[in-house]
Amino acid sequence: MHVDLGSLAHVTLQLLDSRRPFTCGRLTTQRRPSDMAETHGLMIMLLIILEKLLLTNSKVLLPDANVTCIIPDDCILPCSFRPTGTVVIHWYKLQIPVHSYYYNKDQFGLQNKHFSGRTCLFNSQIPHGNASLLLRRVKVQDKGRYKCYTSTRKGNQEIFINLEVKALIQSVIMEMTDEMVTCSSHNIYPVPQVTWATDPPSAQEALQNSTIKSTDHKGLLTVESTLRILGNLSNYTYICSFIAADKTQVWTASRKNREGVTQEEGHALTIPCIAPHSLQNFSLTWTFTSSAEPTVILRYDSKTRHTFNLWEGQAELDQDLLLLGDGSLLLHKPDIKEHSGTYTCTVSGLQSRHIVQTKVNITVASISVDKQSVQRSWWSTAASAAFFLFTITVALLQCIRRRGTYDIYSVMYSSLCNER
Known part of the structure; x- marks a missing residue:
């Protein structure tokens, strides 16, 4: 005979839903706020159904329920029964003992060491028909089919739970070289789908990538996908998305390496950084790299x-443009020594990160037209004076040769080379 286990699970959660703390073994936990409606009528209906089943058959068989838990959180495997005095409870994963309860207390003698210290029942709720199991610090290895066996003087009941586990995608890291762009994510489970795109768009045939995965000792995955650069490095924005196996989560990273920028020192310079899509809540970080490690020079929080x-007076953002997703950096008077290097803009939003990297070269300022005119005038005057002195010197030397020992000082105060 079959009973909808969804109702049983709902009842179990409803029993746990209380404003008062509940106790699991020696652990006292405050219940999180629940948004489930009151289901007292459903509880009464369920008890009536179970009573009828128990009257016709001493063993109740129920369909499997599916539960998904997040690594490494705690998780509840629901199990309900009709309370009729003393009860025996056994939890198994396949044939492996997970948790046992009889003689009105927990029994850990046969518990498998994999579950040691990680399981408990809600003892105060057992008299109310709650045999749910709390599994702490869920692991990849906990995945599988569990059986909740309960036995009372009215009969036996078996409920099967299919436990799926997943480790959420925490972040996606994107790195770029002259030839390849790589996306990677660590400590995830199960294997996600990885997709690539570019802006402007490219044909899917051009986005052939290589994806590899590796597993650590905990069973968690590292997934790395590599794509060859299309054309010049600065032609495209590369977009990489990790999609969870159950489609409930999408994490996107994008990156653009811009062409290098050259500017004369002392002249204002704007380094572009525009988010690829509208973000409601985001943070923006500018870092600067010269010869040492990257240095954070500016941060902004949209909330x-x-x-x-850190570069107050040297650099700033346009507050109005920021609200439109434009985090471009304005350098007021860039210096050749202090401001030449690589600027990286990182825009982080909900499950997204966008990076723009720009190499900036500050050069010596060229001379203005007015300064050039002044310099030309100065050189012209200097050249004329030098030519005049040269002419006098030559004339004096000629006079000395012609007059022999004639006093040179007389020559300086008389007409040049005049005959007496």
């Missing part, structure tokens, strides 16, 4: 609208 600027 608080607070700006942390």
Whole structure:
């Protein structure tokens, strides 16, 4: 005979839903706020159904339920029964003992060491028909089919739970060289789908990538996908998305390496950084790399609208453009020594990260037209004076040769080379 286990699971969760703390073994836990409606009528209906089943058959067989738990959180495997005095409870994963309860207390003698210290029942709720199991610090190895066996003087009941586990995608890291762009994510489970795109768009045939995965000792995965650069490095924005196996999560990273920028020192310079899509809540970080490690020079938080600027007076953001997703950096008077290097803009939003990298070369300022005119005038005057002195010197030397020992000082105060 079959009973909808969804109702049983709902009842179990409803029993746990209380404003008061509940106790699991020696652990006292405050229940999180629940958004489930009151289901007292459903509980009464369920008890009536179970009573009828028990009257016709001493063993109740129920369909499997599916539960998904997040690594490494705690998780509840629901199990309900009709309370009729003393009860025996056994939890198994296949044939492996997970948790046992009889003689009105927990029994750990046969518990498999994999579950040691990680399981408990809600003892105060057992008299109310709650045999649910709390599994702490869920692992990849916990995945599988569990059986909840309960036995009372009215009969036996078996409920099967299919436990799926997943480790959420925490972030996606994107790196780029002159030839390849790589996307990677660590400590995830199960294997996600990886997709690539570019802006402007490219044909899917051009986006052939290589994806590899590796597993650590905990069973968690590292997934790395590599794509060859299309054309010049600065032609495209590369977009990589990791899609969870159950489609409930999408994490996107994008990156653009811009062409190098050259500017004369002392002249204002704007380094572009525009988010690829509209973001409601985001943070923006500018870093600068010269010869040493990257240095954070500016941070902005859209929620608080607070700006942390280590280059106050040297660089700033346009507050109005920021609200439109434009985080371009304005350098007021760039210096050849202090401001030449690589600037990296990182825009982080909900499950997304966008990076723009720009190499900036500050050069010596060229001379203006007015300064050039002044310099030309100065050189012209200097050249004329030098030519005049040269002419006098030559004339004096000629006079000395012609008059022999004639006093040179007389020559300086008389007409040049006049005959007496």
